[in-house]
Amino acid sequence: MVNQTSITSVLLMSLAINQETLSVLFIFFLLVYLMTVFSNFLIILLVVTCAHLHTPMYFFLGNLAFLDMSYSSVTAPRLLFHLSTHRWSMALQECIVQMFFLTYFASSEAYMLSAMSYDRYVAVCRPLHYSQVMSWGTCTELVTLVWFSGLFIPIIYILFLQRLTFCGPNFIPNFCCDLPSLLQISCTDTTINVLVLFIVGGFLGIVVFVTTFYPYVRIFRAVLRIGTSDGKSKAFSTCTSHLTVVLIFYISVFFIYLVPNASNLRALNQVVTIMYTLITPLLNPLIYSLRRCLDYGD
Template identity: 90%
Template sequence: MKNQTSITSVLLMSLTINQETLSVLFIFFLLIYLMTVFSNFLILLLVVTCAHLHTPMYFFLGNLAFLDMSYSSVTAPRLLFHLSTHRWSMALQECKRQMFFLTYFASSEAYMLSTMSYDRYVAICRPLHYSQVMSWGTCSQMVTLVWFSGLIIPTFFIVFLKRLTFCGPNFIPNFFCDLPSLLQISCTDTTINVLVLFIVAGFLGIVCFVTTFYPYVRIFRAVLRIGTSDGKSKAFSTCTSHLTVVLMYYVSVTFVYFVPNSSNFLTLNRVVSVIYTLITPLLNPLIYSLRSKDLKAALQRALHIHRLPPAPATRR
């Protein structure tokens, strides 16, 4: 067996080799990141300060906004550093840390979306028992469970990464570090790691998927039994925002982690990775803000925006 030298850094894939394009991308992603932080922080601030938003739905939304803000902060600042310095190397330990927090916030977001689906199910299918089922004590316990459950998958990954040796090649075909990329540059047998990934992440992923989408099956059945079209429209409107966010999340995750990193899909994978890590955290608050009258009303009150009453009609 030949000697193998452990690597201490990894080389990420540049988004482009054109220097002028890199400058344009830096400005673009900087604006995206600043808008993401601002919009999510604004939702979080409104949920905390506005009394009429102190409901379970907006309590979960505030936590989702904090998750999106944190999730974006794992990849965006580092990407901006690479774009500004044109240096695409990263220390191996820093790469592992990025993988840990990226997996943690992504897992926690999946659990949070499941929790929000259950909240919508109770609100529409069991409205008379909503205040009892979704009490503040229950909501607090659910959110606490979400934040702690998010540690399960990344902790397993980090523990089993300790048994691996990384000796190159040190090239990662993306602009951030994730577990599949780290397993590709290991010179140790990764069978156990892949098995753990399949069992732990696969099981929890299926549980999240079912608990997120199954409530909507029940919701749609309940809505179809509503006699009036206005009632159906009102019921659907309360779920549209959340369902849109859920679909964006799962579609992007499917492309990033289940489309192979071959040369045929490399460009597509990078584009979807940008959407998954940078664009989606920005779109989530915009979707909720545009669909929620309560949020728009709270923002208007916070900014002291009042519509002038129409001028009285003059009699002739």
């Protein structure tokens, strides 16, 4: 058997560009991160302090804002550190921890969007029973289930990672650590891990996808039965913000996990990763704020 030396660090993709461009990128990502934290924290603060926002929809929105803020904080500070120091290495254990929290917050956000879809379904299709169905007890149980269910996939991934030996090459062609990247630098047979990735992640992904979009099938059917255009417009207006956020989330996931990781697509994958981990958490509060402003304008 050939001796294999375990690696203790990984090398993330560095940017082979001049110092001025690196400085511009650092300022850009710093501003994006600060705006993300500020806008999501502002939503949480408003939801907590404003009595007229103490509704199920804004309760879910406040939790979504906290998820977005946390998700961005897993990647942005580390990326800013790399850009400022030009040191693109990371300890292997740090990489695994980052993968764990990325998976956790992404899974939790998918579950949260599914819960919000159910809330919108009840609001449009069963408006007379909305206060009974979406009681505070039900909302609290749903949110608690979301936060705890998000732990299932990353814990499974971590447990199966324990059987692997990482011996390089230790280069990860991305700005952050995810499970496919870690499997690529393993010198142990990863067949079982890939099966777990597709079976566990794929099964739960399909279930969450269906529970997120099926309510909108029912919503569209209900809206089409409304006789007046004003009624249809008002019914759709309660869902447009959430549906926009859902579409952005799943389009990003599609590109990251379903598009082949070929060398000619790496640039696209890196851009989408930046969008998914940094830009999307900033867009979500802006989308909901815009919808709120339009509602006030009507």
